[in-house]
């Protein structure tokens with residue numbers, strides 16, 4: 303059972319990271335060549351209804367879901383992993399791809415709000431439909 307108490311909604315955020323190489327063909331600069339990042343990915347989930355324990359969605363389950371998507375990219379060259387064999391593995395494309403892969407795994411009572419990807423501590427992209 304999911305309770306709707308107080309009329310507001312809840313947003314929950316979890317984060318994970320993975321290491322992967324990429325190259326950006328067509329980019330006018332050194333990033334056109336193969337190089338690596340520790341990619342940080344943060345996702346925000348929203349909903350109105352809490353379960354009997356008082357949780358929107360267990361952090362543990364959210365981390366498991368995110369990890370399940372990111373492990374496909376870990377220690378890979380992103381340019382070899384679909385769909386990045388056809389589109390450049392920029393932070394923008396990665397954020398969108400993670401969004402729709404992750405959304406598929408979610409139960410009906412929660413919504414994925416946004417996916418943020420950091421290529422470095424100083425550079426972040428957010429995808430929000």
Ligand SMILES: Nc1nc2c(c(=O)[nH]1)N=C([C@H](O)[C@H](O)COP(=O)(O)OP(=O)(O)OP(=O)(O)O)CN2
Pocket residue numbers: 326333337391392393394421422425
């Ligand atoms: N909007 C985007 N801009 C850039 C992306 C991207 O995905 N989206 N990607 C890159 C490269 O991947 C590059 O590796 C990262 O560039 P940058 O942040 O400049 O990284 P540096 O470590 O080289 O940073 P410096 O501060 O210049 O040392 C580029 N742009």
Ligand SMILES: [Zn+2]
Pocket residue numbers: 324333337338339421
């Ligand atoms: Zn890069």
